[in-house]
Amino acid sequence: MSSTVWKLSARGRAVAKALLAALCALACVFSLTACGSDKEEGKxxxxxxxxxxxxxxxxxxxxxxxxxxxxxxxxxxxxxxxxxxxxxxxxxxxxxxxxxxxxxxxxxxxxxxxxxxxxxxxxxxxxxxxGQDLMVRTGETGIKGPQDLNGKRLCSVTGSTSAVTVKERFASQVQLMEQPGYAECATALFSGIVDAVTTDDIILAGLASSARGRLQLVGKPFTQxxxxxxxxxxxxxxxxxxxxxxxxxxxxxxxxxxxxxxxRGAHFKPDLKYNPPRPKEGE
Missing domain, CATH: 3.40.190.10 (Periplasmic binding protein-like II)
Known part of the structure; x- marks a missing residue:
């Protein structure tokens, strides 16, 4: 008698364990937050x-x-x-x-x-x-394009394509400072630690606009x-x-x-040769 009860109990435990696993799987499907993700349903x-x-x-x-x-x-x-x-x-x-x-x-x-x-x-x-461009202090006349970078100190952001381009094209000419963000690069430019900041023209336009006339774009993009x-x-x-x-x-x-x-206010005009683009990537 007791051995029969034990067998039923073991079977019941196995069923309970399987049920618990199924419920956990369902919870993961319907509420990812319960399974370690910060994804919220409907967000x-x-x-x-x-x-x-x-x-x-x-x-x-x-x-x-x-x-x-x-x-x-x-x-x-x-x-x-x-x-x-x-x-x-x-x-x-x-x-x-x-x-x-x-x-x-x-x-x-x-x-x-x-x-x-x-x-x-x-x-x-x-x-x-x-297009990758250069930003300098307002009134700077020594940098009119990438051809004037020899011996200059540049700032860009770690992990950006701009930093990669500088390393590939101008590594022998410039000293590159990499920062976590462009606000830090702008600060380095203000203080004279670097001679120019390089990244995409539309990013530089926003930074120059917020600098209230103290910074300006060179206006000679050299990438797309x-x-x-x-x-x-x-x-x-x-x-x-x-x-x-x-x-x-x-x-x-x-x-x-x-x-x-x-x-608005940044005196920025996109390159109409490329803009607006045709969204076809990834299909």
Whole structure:
């Protein structure tokens, strides 16, 4: 009698264990927060820069800029309101890891599409084509373009394509200081630690505008940087949806309005040879 009871009890324990495993699996499907992720049901997590005026900027608890406006438009087309967006700071050197680890659903953070990055993540877009340029102190006459960089001290951001370009093209000519953000580069330029800051023209335009006339663009872009929406590797379905949203934004004039509003006062004009671009990446 007792041995029969023991057998039933063991079977019951096995059933209970299987049930518990099934419930845990269901919990992971319907509430990722219960399984270690910060994803919330009905929300979308978007990575942006918090320190780039005119593009991605955190201001008194709100988020403003061209990247932010494009992200909001995409999110709306995917079925999310502005209140459904969880904004995450996406520093240049952390962007691939954030997508690979599932910390964000997409990234719009002046994220240039490159073959090297596509080994780790996928992209939709492009939604803008920038050009790497130089920013100097107002009144500087010794730097009129990349041909004048010999012996100069430059600042750029760690993990950015701008820093990579400097290392590849001008390593023997310049001293490169790498900083975690462009605000630090602008400070180094103000104080005379470096002679110029280099990154994409639209980023520099925002920085120059916020510097109240103390900094200026050289205005001689020497690359093309195709800004993409970073997504998880291989997600073609999401890329197609994002590209459709971007194409609509460009066609109905929302893209142009967002660009003008966020670069007002910066004396910035996008290169019309490349802008607006055709979003076809990742499909």
């Amino acid at each position: 979308i997590r978007i990575g942006i820069k918090f320190d780039q005026p005119g593009l991605g900027f955190k201001k008194s608890g709100t988020y403003v800029g061209f990247d932010v406006d494009v992200a909001k438009y995409i999110a709306k087309k995917l079925g999310y309101s502005e209140d459904d967006i969880i904004w995450k700071e996406a520093p240049s050197k952390q962007r691939e890891a954030m997508l690979q680890n599932g910390d964000v659903d997409m990234i719009l953070a002046t994220y240039s599409i490159t073959d090297e990055r596509k080994k780790a993540v996928s992209f939709a877009g492009p939604y803008f084509v920038a 940087e195709y800004y993409g929406v970073g997504i998880k590797k291989g997600d073609k379905a999401l890329a197609t949806k994002i590209n459709a949203a971007l194409s609509e934004m460009i066609a109905n004039g929302s893209w142009q309005r967002a660009l003008e509003e966020n670069t």
